[in-house]
Amino acid sequence: MSDLDDFAEYDGSGSDAGEGDDETADTTAETSQNDEQSDDFERLDVTPSGSDRGLGVLSASAGLQIHEDDDETRLRAYVTAANRSGVRIGRYLIVPYPDSGGGGERLFCRITGLEYAQEYRADDATEIHARRAMRSPGIDEEDFKLMATLEPVAVLYEEDGDLKRRMTDRVPKPETVVTEASDKEDIKTGLKMPSEGVFLGHLAVGGEKVRTGASPPTIDYRLKDDYTDGDPLVFRHTLVAGGTGSGKTHAAKNVLRQYLDENRTYPVGAGDGREARAAVVQFDPQDEYAQMHDDGDYDGDVKRRLEREGVAHGGYDDTVAFVPKVGDASYAASDHRAEQVEFTIPFSMAHDNPWLIASSGLNDNQYTALTTVLLPRFREQYGREGTYEQFCSFMDDPALREELDESGRVHEATFDAIGRRIRGFGDVFDQDARPITERIHEFVRPGGLTVVPTYHISKSRHTETVVLALASLLVDQKLSNDPAHDRIKETPLVVGMDEAHNFLTDADTVQARKVIGKFTEAAKQGRKERLGLFLITQDPQDIADPVFKQINTTVVLNLGDEDAISAVNIPANLESKVPYMEKGQMVVYSPDNSEPVELVGLSHCVTKHG
DSSP: OOOOHHHHOOOOOOOOSTHHHHHHHHHHHHHHHHHHHHHHTTTTTOOOOSSSSSEEEEOTTOOOOOOOSSOOOEEEEEEEEGGGGGGGGGGGEEOOOOOGGGGGGEEEEEEEEEEEEEEEEEOSSSSHHHHHHSSSOOOOOEEEEEEEEEEEEEEEEEEEEEEEEEOOOOOOOOOOOOEEOOOOOHHHHHHTTOOSSSSEEEEETTTEEOSSSSSSOOOOEEESSSTSSSSSGGGGGGGEETTTSSHHHHHHHHHHHHHTTOOOOEEEESSSOOOEOOOEEEEETSOOOHHHHHBBBBBHHHHHHHTTTOOOOOOOOEEEEEEOOOOTTTOOOOOOEEEEEBBOEEEEEEHOOOOGGGGTTOOOHHHHHIIIIIHHHHHHHHTTOOOOHHHHHHHTTTHHHHHHHHEEEEEHHHHHHHHHTOOOOOBBSOOOBBBBGHHHHHSOOOOEEEEETTTOOOHHHHHHHHHHHHHHHHHHHHHHOOOHHHHHHHSSSEEEETTTTGBOOOOSSSHHHHHHHHHHHHHHHHHHHHHEEEESSSOOGBHHHHHHHOOEEEEEEOOOOOHHHTTOOOHHHHHTTGOOOOOEEEEEEOOOOTTTTEEEESSSSSSSOO
């Protein structure tokens, strides 16, 4: 018989004969004494009347301390055996202060760690206990302690009938009953979440919605959208980051639809009481956003639920696809019923934004010659309405080249380099359609959604020129003290840019520096001018840092790339969850709106999608 078979027959109740008998006798006597004490204990009534409440109680066995230094804070709770299967990291808890008088003070906190600790003098790692556990139908949890590590978030208290929050400034008492937070007002106040605003999703922990005893049982998360306490966050800019298949376009559509709600207006003018609805201009590289004209695929029950929660939904009639005319490319959309309007980019826009024809890589010297000599000379000869074709002919003039070289204004090599690099835009400028500068009142409409599809444009350089020309037009007019288009200046505006990393990247070229400088200034002035950037990307690490720093609200869906996750700059405890999030799960980091939280977005897109 093997040693293991010998062990299998051993049940721990016998003893070896011979050497060690005295020790065995002592142990038997001690056991007998313990049994007598146990009998005495069982005769005592130590069971309180009533039923258990809460998850467990605070423990002071390892210290109970609130400290200004988070690393010095020690707050742990013992979780009773019956509650252990349901407790999860991230859950929100309430710990009352019993001596708070009429203020009803209570500590709002969340679980940051779970640990089993040994309760009795038994080593659960020994062979005996391991084999016994393998043969038993279940685990006796009462032999161990489940300890939950808690992170204090805020102290909740009542003042003049209102629930308020303050920083954690006092330590709760040992053995205080710890309960799961289940009151919607407690949770929203504890997390500093506004009750009104733009709907983003429902509060969640580990991908599961947080439930309350209210109706509806979920907790809606909203972005502040009025001037009662600061500025609407739409004008402090939003970034939606997520990998392929994470649901970022689905989420973006749901948010943009809220900004188009007919009841959502913003003050305009110099304090004269006028208000206007926002216009949304969305750049669309994958031809998805014009679908917002049509209804989403959901039934009446979903519709009623959305209406109960105050979520704007349904296809948006005032959706127009502004289709750039580029060469022979044709736009043939069959998946939406939105109106389609063709336009072209006039070359005259290059006078205000010369870098539109510098995308082929002019250096600083060449760019200076273009902006200070060649374009002004061209305007003198052809006027501001001169075409791109005329400019190319202008650059083919050998007499002009010789004159500028002899005068020392533009070296002939520089002239030749510019002449080569401004070629290739013939399919972009001055096509057979009305110029966008003549369609501003159609392009920017209070309460209207304008979608600019670029999927049909085959060359990335052409796409880049179209998007940056239109975006710059909007930004320039918003920031101008003497705008040529009052409609843009006076209309609250949300500029949405999908695949933003392709247009706002940080690169060492003349064009990149000009673009980044322009959009950084636009982001800084957005609050004052009622201009909001709504950037959507799967590569947030590629967005230029000066623009990124102006983003106030970051919505992060599933990302698998470590550099991308690091770039979004969210708290470490939420950052670790990002690679594991399912479609529609998201983390929202908006310091001026709430504590960092995890959300679950709507499972249905409120407009057509897909």
